[in-house]
Amino acid sequence: MSLLEVQGINSHYGDSHILFDVDMRVEANEVVALLGRNGAGKSTTLKSLMGVVTPTRGQVRFDGQDVAGRPPFEIARRGMQLVPEERRIIGTLSVHENLKLAALSAGRDAWSFERVYEFFPRLQERRRSRGKDLSGGEQQMLAIGRALIRNAKLILLDEPFEGLAPIIVRDLMASCQQLAREGQTFLVVEQNVAAALRLADRCYLIENGHMVYEGSAEALRDSPEVMDRYLGV
């Protein structure tokens, strides 16, 4: 059984129909990328999985339970953690306080503070700095650290590399690859297709709310016509 199995979800914002019968799955220990142009429905898909948007139809099976229609806090408690594009670090709290806040909802198999600091030494150095004084890369590390401190069976990364300098992207990429090697499961939405393909085992392409392609990262890399048609790259 897949860790995440999505069948036929449809989502709306008011009268606008955004997702049409979306199917996808993510196996445990897999990194899956969801790619598509601006406005294709990537963020709406992540929000529909997390319960931030309630699908009007369809099934979201996560870790053996149907979670469609459940509230976000409950889905998070079951181990799905969204690292949102805007990261939502609390600017007036220190790094350590942000992590402590996350630990309030930690699950049983969650990471300890020590393990997070060992994994991201930069956060250890910055533990007393306030959230708003962190660089974009440090904020992204903190957002991922926060997900690890909660119970993260599946981490949804929404544009993790957005707005970061190439050298920071390289470091964060290495951290995510390391986590993946250790068995962390990710679903990543990213505009930086090259970066997403370096991280992912498998990808989906979405266009106008319809899933139009599924394949290994390798197969997509070798399909310039598909990339051109759906991603314009």
Ligand SMILES: Nc1ncnc2c1ncn2[C@@H]1O[C@H](COP(=O)(O)OP(=O)(O)OP(=O)(O)O)[C@@H](O)[C@H]1O
């Ligand atoms: N809160 C909202 N209310 C109404 N329409 C919305 C809302 N959020 C997004 N949309 C619309 O839904 C569609 C899908 O948006 P979504 O943010 O899921 O796309 P995306 O693929 O994540 O794109 P981007 O990379 O630009 O974030 C777009 O047409 C967008 O304008």
